[in-house]
Amino acid sequence: MSNLSSQLYTALDLGSSSIKVIIADVVYEKLNILGVGIVKTNAIKRGNIVDVETAAKDIEKALDMAKSEANKDIRSLYVAVPSIHTHIKKSVAEIKFDNKHDIDGRDIEEVIEEAKVLPLPKEREVVQIIPDYYRVDDIEHITQPKGMTGHHAFEVTGNRVMTSKTHLHTIYKSIEKLRVDCNETFITSHSLGELLISDEERDYGSVIIDIGAGLTTVSYYEDNILQLSQSIELAGDDITRMISDVLNVSFKKAEEIKHNQGHSFYDLASSDIIIDLDNLEADEEPFTQKELSDYIEEIVEEIMLRAFDVLRKFGINRVKGNVVLTGGTTLMPGVLELARDMLKKMNVRIGTPKIIGANSPELSVAVGTLTSSYNIEKLFGYQSFAEVAIIKESTNTVFEDIEEIEEIGVSSVETDKNSDEYYEDEYYEEKEEASVFGKFRKKYSSFFE
8 A cells, every 4th residue: 555645535335236436535534525426337246246347337437426526536446345255264463573663554554464465265365454453572452552662573463354366356357447546445344334333332242234235244243343244145136126026017117116115114104105007907906005015024024034144153142232224225214113123122223324425324335435444544654633533323322231132042152253264154045935934033033022
């Protein structure tokens, strides 16, 4: 990473249905949105770029839109890498000193880079290193090493986030065609954690469920660090496909109906809102919002059930902290209410970046990437300002009384987190809906009572 002389930041979010670019600067230690570019794309499916040429063109369009609105030219950007094929492993790296040495940002950058080049499993590439703590000579568990004096060694212990080498290099290839530099990559789960949940929530144990178009990403934080990042191939586009099948309309029309008349909680949907269609027979009754919501609710409910199945397989039998929902699909009425109805024991909210010009859940990843980019520059000493202050929503952090939460009889999270094994993605076999819902509800009833 080269030293940047300006306060300009550009974030790229490669979503499954749209590519988003945000340009911001820092004013009075706060992010200030200058330009936003959003372009619909068919080049990304379930988080994977499937058409490099089209992806490059769509990224360029989004970048040009943001640059035009910001009236700025940019030469580099920070990239949010979709949380697919993700593995997280605790790693330790060390650099040596020949004599007395004062630790500065360059040393932190060097030891983190050293962690990146540790031996990798076949076909894996490092997205980022998330530092947990540092050691200077014999002093361990240091959180802020800058300014300390070392004589022999400087060590970082952190989580090394890896993804598919092909996945990451395809992203690089798409950006390479634009002749802009990629400053740094961040896994989307990390950027969301820095943006949407407080230090207390990250420490105590909280979940972010990002429901996008092609993927739902489950992120779990505990001990103030990302412990789990895994995606589910069930999300907003699946709701659109269902509407298309049920109403016998095109995908484009179904998407329009979802945005304008969709509701995901049957109990609150209206019987007075009529889904107006041109393809009805003369004697055929039109669908109401309430009737359609019965179908939508099933998919959103399954997303939530699968999200908590991911947590259970990781060894988490209770969520002590909060559940934060974000992503474009959470804009649909009823998502929050349905989740609260299912997760009666937990504090649930929608996570939205509270910043003028980008205050929508669909922009959470992009704004979170801006936050991460500022924070890493500050860590390495490229910025001298205090931590960037984003105007966040009041989290009103409330933790449920954990004495009242039932535990599921599985292995403890502590055992899984300390394992040397990688956290492999779980894939689900196709099954009939009735058996899926019955199985999930029976097995994970303590989550949803």
